[in-house]
Amino acid sequence: MRNLDVAHLREESVLDLRGVHVHLGGRAVLRGIDLSLRPGEFVGVIGPNGAGKTTLLKIILGLLRPDEGTVQIAGRDVRAARSLVGYVPQSFAPDPDLPLRARDLVALGLDGARWGFSLGGAQRRAKVDEALAWVDARRYADQSVGRLSGGELQRLLVAQALISDPRIVLLDEPLANLDLRSQDDVVKLVGRVAHERGVTVVLVTHDMNPLLSVMDRILYLARGGAALGTVDEVVRGDVLTQLYGHHVDVVRVHGRILVVGGPDAESLTCSTCDA
Amino acid sequence: MGIVQALFPPGLFTSSFMQNAWLAGTAVAVLSALIGFFVVLRGASFAAHAVPRASFAGAAGAVLVGGDTLLGLAIFSALSAFGIASLASRRDQGQTTALVLMAALGLGSLFLTLGGAYAPEVYALLFGQIVGISRVDVYAILGLLFLALLATALLYRPLLWSSVAPDVAEAKGVSRRRMETLFLLLVALAATAAVPVVGALLSFSLMVGPAAAAAYFGRSPLQALAIAVLIGVLSIWFSLIFAYDTGLPVGFFVAAVTAIFYGLGRLWAWLWQIERSIGPEAA
Amino acid sequence: MLAFLASLLAAPAVGTALLIGSFVAVTSGVVGVFVVLRGQSFAGHALGDIGTTGAAAAYLGGLPALYGFIGVGILGGLAIEGMGERARGRDVATGIVLSLLLGIGALLLYVMTQRSDATGGPVAILFGSIFTVDPSVAVPVALFSLLAFLLLGFLYRPLVFASVSPQAAKARGVPLQGVGLLFMLALAIAVEESALVAGALLSTALLIGPAAAAVRWTRQIGQAAALSALLGLLAVWLGIALAYQSYFWPPGHRGWPVSFFIVMAVLLEYLIARIRPARRAARAAEPGEAA
Numbered sequence: 001m002r003n004l005d006v007a008h009l010r011e012e013s014v015l016d017l018r019g020v021h022v023h024l025g026g027r028a029v030l031r032g033i034d035l036s037l038r039p040g041e042f043v044g045v046i047g048p049n050g051a052g053k054t055t056l057l058k059i060i061l062g063l064l065r066p067d068e069g070t071v072q073i074a075g076r077d078v079r080a081a082r083s084l085v086g087y088v089p090q091s092f093a094p095d096p097d098l099p100l101r102a103r104d105l106v107a108l109g110l111d112g113a114r115w116g117f118s119l120g121g122a123q124r125r126a127k128v129d130e131a132l133a134w135v136d137a138r139r140y141a142d143q144s145v146g147r148l149s150g151g152e153l154q155r156l157l158v159a160q161a162l163i164s165d166p167r168i169v170l171l172d173e174p175l176a177n178l179d180l181r182s183q184d185d186v187v188k189l190v191g192r193v194a195h196e197r198g199v200t201v202v203l204v205t206h207d208m209n210p211l212l213s214v215m216d217r218i219l220y221l222a223r224g225g226a227a228l229g230t231v232d233e234v235v236r237g238d239v240l241t242q243l244y245g246h247h248v249d250v251v252r253v254h255g256r257i258l259v260v261g262g263p264d265a266e267s268l269t270c271s272t273c274d275a
Numbered sequence: 276m277g278i279v280q281a282l283f284p285p286g287l288f289t290s291s292f293m294q295n296a297w298l299a300g301t302a303v304a305v306l307s308a309l310i311g312f313f314v315v316l317r318g319a320s321f322a323a324h325a326v327p328r329a330s331f332a333g334a335a336g337a338v339l340v341g342g343d344t345l346l347g348l349a350i351f352s353a354l355s356a357f358g359i360a361s362l363a364s365r366r367d368q369g370q371t372t373a374l375v376l377m378a379a380l381g382l383g384s385l386f387l388t389l390g391g392a393y394a395p396e397v398y399a400l401l402f403g404q405i406v407g408i409s410r411v412d413v414y415a416i417l418g419l420l421f422l423a424l425l426a427t428a429l430l431y432r433p434l435l436w437s438s439v440a441p442d443v444a445e446a447k448g449v450s451r452r453r454m455e456t457l458f459l460l461l462v463a464l465a466a467t468a469a470v471p472v473v474g475a476l477l478s479f480s481l482m483v484g485p486a487a488a489a490a491y492f493g494r495s496p497l498q499a500l501a502i503a504v505l506i507g508v509l510s511i512w513f514s515l516i517f518a519y520d521t522g523l524p525v526g527f528f529v530a531a532v533t534a535i536f537y538g539l540g541r542l543w544a545w546l547w548q549i550e551r552s553i554g555p556e557a558a
Numbered sequence: 559m560l561a562f563l564a565s566l567l568a569a570p571a572v573g574t575a576l577l578i579g580s581f582v583a584v585t586s587g588v589v590g591v592f593v594v595l596r597g598q599s600f601a602g603h604a605l606g607d608i609g610t611t612g613a614a615a616a617y618l619g620g621l622p623a624l625y626g627f628i629g630v631g632i633l634g635g636l637a638i639e640g641m642g643e644r645a646r647g648r649d650v651a652t653g654i655v656l657s658l659l660l661g662i663g664a665l666l667l668y669v670m671t672q673r674s675d676a677t678g679g680p681v682a683i684l685f686g687s688i689f690t691v692d693p694s695v696a697v698p699v700a701l702f703s704l705l706a707f708l709l710l711g712f713l714y715r716p717l718v719f720a721s722v723s724p725q726a727a728k729a730r731g732v733p734l735q736g737v738g739l740l741f742m743l744a745l746a747i748a749v750e751e752s753a754l755v756a757g758a759l760l761s762t763a764l765l766i767g768p769a770a771a772a773v774r775w776t777r778q779i780g781q782a783a784a785l786s787a788l789l790g791l792l793a794v795w796l797g798i799a800l801a802y803q804s805y806f807w808p809p810g811h812r813g814w815p816v817s818f819f820i821v822m823a824v825l826l827e828y829l830i831a832r833i834r835p836a837r838r839a840a841r842a843a844e845p846g847e848a849a
Contacts, residue, residue: 061446087446097544098316099490099499100439112436113449115429144494160443170446320653321600328759369599370770374828376603377763381821384685384760388815398671398680402664476607476664480657487650524668530661537654 014039014167014200015060020069022055029055030066031224039167040198042191043228044211047221053204056221057170060202061087074167086161086169086199091177092153096146102156103128103141109160131163132156134193151182158190168200175205183210190214208235209256235259287519296405296472299413300511300525302420303469304481308507309427310465311486312500313458316438321369322359322459324479325376327466329355331475332383334400339390344400345415345471352466355379356459360452403474403526405518412471419468426461434458435496477526484533485510491540506536575688575755575798575816578696582751583764583790585703588710588783589748590769590790592741595721595779599766600649601638601742604656605749606761608634611663612750613683613758614670623683624695627750627758628702634659635742639735686757686817688798699751706747713740718779755794756817763817764790767824771831793823 013036022030029052037043047053058064059071062078073081086109094100107128111118118124132138135155140148145156154174161169171190175183187203191214194201205211208218208231218234220227222243227234234240235257240248248261287293314323333351337344358375359368387397399407427434436444437454445451462482469478485507486499493499514528593602609627616626634655641651667680682690710717719727720737728734753761772786797820804814 062448063445082448085446087443089440089442089446092440094439097490098439099493099496101495104495105439108432108436108440109443109447112432112444113447114432117428117431142494157443160440315650318649320649320656321603324600324603324653324656369597370594370766373599373603373762373766374770374825377760377767377821378825380759381763381818381825384757384815385818387681387685388813388818398668401680401684402668474664477657477661479653480661483650483653484657487654524664527661527665527668530657530664534654534658534661 012039013037014074015202016070016072016075017059018070018072020059020066020071022052022059022064022066024055028224030059030226033069033226035219035226035228037168037200037202039200040195041216042194042201042211042214043203043217043219044208044215045202045204045219045221046206046208051221052224053221054172057172057202057204060168060170061085083164084167086164086166088154088157088161088169088171088174090172090174092157094146094153096144098144098146100145101142102137102145102148102152103132105145105156106131106137106159106163109163127163131159134162134197135159135189149182150178151185154178154182154186155189158186158193162193162197162199165197166199168202169194171201171203173204173206175207175210180210187211187214212255212257231257282516282520284520287516292406292408293515293519295408295410295413296515297512299408299416299472300405300515301508302413302416303472304485304507304511305504306416306420306423306468307465307478307481308485308489308503309423309500310461311482311484311507312489312496312503313434313438314462314482315486315490316435317458319458319462320479320483321372323462323482325359325372326352326355326459326462327470327478328475329376329379329383330463330466330470331400332379332386334470334475335383335386335390335397338396339386344396345412345467348470349463349467351379352463352470353460356463357456360456360459363455399474400470401474401476402524403472403477403529405472405515405525408472416468416472419464423461423464423468426457426464430454430457430461472525473529474524474526477530480526480530480533481507481510484530484537488533488536488540491544506533510536569802570693571689572798572802574691574693574696576795578691578699579688579755579794579798580791581696581699581703582748582755583768583794584787585706586748586752586764587768587772587787587790589706589744590765590767591772591779591783591786592710592717592721593745593765594769594773595718596741598745599762600652601635602745602749602765603762604638604652605631605635605746606753606758606765607656608659608663609750609753609761610683610758611659611666613753614663614666614679617670617679617683618666618673622692622695622698624698624702624750624754627753628747630659631746631750631753632743635746636739639738639742682757683753684757684759685815686753686755686760688755688816689801691754695754699754702747702751706744709740709744713737713744717741756820760817760821763821763824764793767821767828768793771824771827774831789824789827793820793827796820796823 015037017033017035020030020033021028045053045056055064059066060078062082071078073084107124110124110127129138132141135158137155137159140152145153174186178186187210190201190203203211212231215231217229218231220234220240220243223245225243227239227243235250237248237250240250240259248259251258251260314320330348330352333347334344337347355375359372362371362375433449434454437449437451441451465482466478469481473481486503488506489499489503493502510529510532513532514525517528518525593599609631612626612630613623616623637655638652641655670679716727716732716737720732720734724734749761749765752764756764768786768789771789772782775785776782797816800819801814801816807814
């Protein structure tokens with residue numbers, strides 16, 4: 001439903017959701033989601049709390065089966081396509097004395113799920129160095145992760161997700177614990193690396209504003225429904241009013257976008273402004 | 276010369292029971308440090324403490340029915356590992372660990388009472404003993420070590436990943452629950468081997484102490500693992516010597532020596548931090 | 559049945575046991591709710607073990623075990639609280655403090671086993687001996703319990719705030735470390751009293767079991783504390799009655815241990831609580847999960 005993006009279906013798609021319904025504990029969290037993402041595009045996922053953002057990620061990761069509908073990655077079932085998906089978690093706060101260097105963390109993304117010790121040697125090391133270079137993290141490659149800043153860790157997690165050459169990378173609220181400058185750095189970095197490597201990015205966030213400069217399309221979730229399109233197509237009073245099911249205004253101030261209105265106006269404004 | 280003779284009295288290396296103790300102790304130290312590395316990574320000291328302690332009930336049960344002690348230990352440590360893994364929800368693992376431990380110890384106290392006289396065997400299991408280790412025990416412990424080495428080598432990468440970044444690992448197909456269960460079974464393996472030597476009260480010292488100290492010295496996982504094994508082996512060797520010299524239980528020395536290594540680790544980290552903050556790079 | 563109850567209450571050892579056991583059950587039950595709330599089960603358990611060292615020292619020095627339990631318990635609690643900040647660091651620090659103090663305790667217990675006049679001591683310390691507790695201990699137990707309740711009353715609001723949402727509490731000026739340290743005092747008192755009744759090895763049962771059951775039945779902290787105290791009392795009374803009865807049981811008519819019955823009663827309470835409200839908990843967790 002409400003899929004405003006039909007023109008691109010002709011192209012090869014990386015991620016395909018068809019008629020996805022999810023019920024959790026008797027409540028419909030996602031209702032009939034259809035979407036299709038192209039290689040190399042940057043998609044921001046926005047929506048108020050409870051709109052189904054985390055559920056959507058779980059479905060794409062194959063951790064949750066939809067009650068109805070299909071999810072395919074590059075034409076394959078998600079469970080068969082796990083190696084094609086990279087994942088950056090919401091938070092990672094290692095202890096200062098964790099015996100793990102930056103390069104060890106990134107290397108886990110390469111072959112962490114395999115049995116036994118790794119026997120890669122020099123080739124594996126070169127691959128890790130390369131991934132560290134993508135995110136400008138060579139400088140602290142041999143430092144303990146416990147002594148790195150939030151922004152530095154976020155870069156490593158991006159490298160960890162990218163090192164296995166995925167077709168699509170999912171980032172779950174990667175900006176939540178960062179200051180404004182680091183937010184901007186991470187967004188630009190992800191945008192650049194994804195673009196260079198032709199990887200599709202799905203970035204979940206509360207605030208769309210840091211993404212405005214890099215985002216190709218936006219996926220707006222509310223009440224179990226979704227609207228996908230460019231910011232100008234989706235973040236409009238009429239589209240969001242239809243999505244939310246009550247009147248919503250979109251206000252643009254100083255190049256920032258605010259969504260206001262409705263009975264639960266407070267949660268709407270806070271979900272999109274930088275509180 | 277006098278000190279050397281006091282430290283290394285005759286029989287320390289030559290008497291047959293001490294030879295068994297050296298073999299079994301070294302195997303147990305390697306095994307415990309190996310598993311302890313993951314215990315410390317996962318912050319699972321309580322489970323590492325609870326499983327050997329719970330296995331004590333198995334030994335008490337074995338004494339009661341006249342069965343094999345090692346078998347009793349193995350059964351109860353595996354049962355408690357499964358109990359902790361299956362009862363725990365992500366939020367309250369501490370509670371369920373405590374309650375599984377209590378269930379086992381409640382049974383243990385009953386077995387002890389019904390078993391009648393407080394056998395010296397039971398004290399030996401609580402405090403550890405080096406005199407009573409037979410050649411058969413040594414073979415059994417070496418067998419357990421072999422199993423643990425195999426399992427750790429096989430599980431190393433997924434277990435490491437699931438321990439340091441469980442969310443990402445889960446997303447990439449490494450099930451957190453499955454890893455937790457496998458990890459607890461490894462702890463049960465270590466407990467079964469360690470309790471006869473170090474005692475149920477202090478087996479976890481040999482798991483937590485060396486690995487916690489190694490985390491300060493080693494920077495990469497494999498380095499830390501190797502240092503943990505080294506510290507573990509040194510700890511048990513010191514402890515065996517002291518226990519032989521003084522006639523006191525080996526568990527006490529293991530606790531003391533591993534705590535000293537841990538203290539050294541903290542000191543090392545502290546000095547390193549001071550040096551870094553006044554060093555040239557800081558500017 | 560009535561005749562059994564009459565004979566139960568007529569035995570002086572049983573009267574003392576019921577009195578002291580009740581104090582202990584209520585204190586542990588109430589303190590336990592905060593332990594569960596704060597996720598400090600390991601610390602609570604560790605204090606019981608650490609107390610062994612004090613009890614063994616007191617025993618060897620000819621003092622009542624209670625003072626040894628509480629003295630060393632408080633020291634250990636402060637060491638644990640003072641050593642680590644982050645969750646994983648705290649877990650390891652607790653493990654090391656526990657390991658060292660328990661090591662010393664094991665040494666003292668071993669020394670006791672070697673002394674002919676104290677051979678029963680280690681078992682009494684580890685597995686409890688409520689029927690042999692000196693009635694005069696009831697007075698200090700009551701006083702310590704009172705102290706624990708005064709501490710909890712004083713700490714109540716900041717403690718709840720700091721336990722439920724430490725960040726917000728810190729922002730509002732609640733001294734987290736001070737609250738943590740003072741709570742450790744109350745925790746040490748509860749655990750060590752419980753160790754006196756159920757034995758050091760099983761003291762955790764009275765601390766965690768009733769509280770873990772109670773918080774599953776009710777969501778309100780005051781109600782949970784009351785329910786937890788009640789469940790604790792039930793377990794202790796049941797345990798004492800059954801242990802007394804068990805002198806007539808096979809094999810050998812030597813009696814089954816009180817701590818066994820107390821632990822089993824506590825576990826039963828927990829399991830019943832765990833079966834019932836699972837559905838409600840699942841429903842409550844949903845909106846956040848689905849976000």
